[in-house]
Amino acid sequence: MIKENLNRIKATLPAGVTLVAVSKTHPAEMLKEAYDAGQRIFGENKVQEMTAKSQVLPTDIQWHFIGHVQSNKIKLMAPYVSVIQGVDNYDKLAEIDRQAARFNRHITCLLQLHIATEETKFGFSADECTAMLDEGKWKELKNITIGGVMGMASNTDDDSQVRGEFRRLKQLFDTYKEKYFSDSPEFNTISAGMSGDYELAIEEGSNMVRIGSSIFGERNYNINK
Secondary structure: OHHHHHHHHHHHOOOOOEEEEEOOOOOHHHHHHHHHOOOOEEEEOOHHHHHHHHOOOOOOOEEEEOOOOOHHHHHHHOOOOOEEEEEOOHHHHHHHHHHHHHOOOOEEEEEEEOOOOOOOOOOEOHHHHHHHHHHOHHHHOOOEEEEEEEOOOOOOOOHHHHHHHHHHHHHHHHHHHHHHOOOOOOOOEEEOOOOOOHHHHHHOOOOEEEEOHHHHOOOOOOOOO
């Protein structure tokens, strides 16, 4: 079933859109099914769970951390994580850089922008992100690459609102690309869209989608943390 789900979703993705299979709370056996069906990029939101899975699954998997980043957990994933998607302040960028250097690694980071109406969602405001980029200290970090932006739309059935939030994310990406990253081909990712809204996100410019339940089924919240 996982293979069929993957194939069905991939058939809906335009060329150039990357699929992150969100595997949080699902056991390693289910990830291996997706791996055997060709999937290589997996997203997790708990560091301990991601670390445990990374130790028993193939080493060519690209692990994306998609949860809220806690600074004291960065050292645990620095040896193997490929992309940290939810970076929402400079101090975390600096800590990721420091831990990546310890392990002689280079980690891609996405700037998480708060585009939703819910206050519970994390992320830079546009003003906060612009101020951080203006300050310029990030340019001194040698073991990270800022690879783009990430955002989550409001949890609402109002498609026009969701579409507008994704459009705002694309506008911010374009602004930052022109102003700060025009010479950085690595700044190329807009990570937006999940199982319920990824098609809207793609229409508004997303080129990386994070899909879980449509691949693996509903989450198992009782998995050991």
